[in-house]
Amino acid sequence: MSDLLVWIDCEMTGLDLGRDALIEVACVVTDGELNQLDEGVDxxxxxxPEALEQMSQVVREMHTASALLETLSTGVTLAEAEALVLDYIxxxxxxxxxxxxxxxxxxxxxxFIARDMPTVDAFLHYRMIDVSSVKELARRWYPRVYFAAPEKQGGHRALADITESIRELRYYRAAVFVAQPGPDSATARELAETISATAT
Structure with missing residues (x-):
């Protein structure tokens, strides 16, 4: 497994895999310390047309406010987008x-990536790092950290949302995770044994 991390964010016409369309994809690669290696691809x-016609009013307003809607007519094909993202990775x-x-x-x-960009999906490892999972755990275990988290202002554009997700994980790493270098091996083994002994 590589220490590098592949960050992707998608904007869609909705969340229904059966009828909604992918309309923007951004990708950024970071190192294991969450430093961006470059500007990424967007x-x-x-x-x-049918995907735009059936878009809900809420989604339409969101993509209008972000100015994404007005750029769609000059967008590339799914195949071109898939090739660009895969080449970048x-x-x-x-x-x-x-x-x-x-x-x-x-x-x-x-x-949506698996449906519309199968070569990208197949190229990535099956494991995923979901910042929202860390956020949900912080809400339950470290509520002060959760409520003090940086506010998100990405505006529903894919590249800006990735930047905010990276920043958010940096915050949770600093506020929640044990400071580097973490416990020594003996302490870690002791913790594992204690947890295993008390597991239900």
Missing amino acids: VVIKPP KGHIPEPKRAPLCGNSIATDRS
Whole structure:
């Protein structure tokens, strides 16, 4: 497994895999310390007319406010977008199945990627790092940390949302996770034994 992390965020016409379309995909690669290696790639995709017609008013207003809607007519095809994203990832991680997919509520994004960009999905490791999982645990175990988290202002554009997700994970790492280098091996083994002995 590579230490590099592949961050992806998608914008769609809705969340229904049966009828909604992918309209923007951004991808950024970071190192294990959450430092971006470059500016990433951001691709707007021209959707089929029927996907735009059935878009809900809430989603339409969201994509109008972000100015994404007005760019869709000049977007690329799904095939072109898939090639651009895959080429970007391969530029940093040449071997398949080496880097996990990261993001916020990333299972939703991965479902659309698996449907519309199967070569990208197949290239990524099956493991995922979901910032929203860390956030949910912090809400339960460290509520002060949760309520003090940086506010998100990405505005529902894919690349800005990735930047905020990376920043959010940096925050939770600093506020919740044990300071580096963490416990020594003996302490870690002792913790594991204690937890295993009390597991129900």
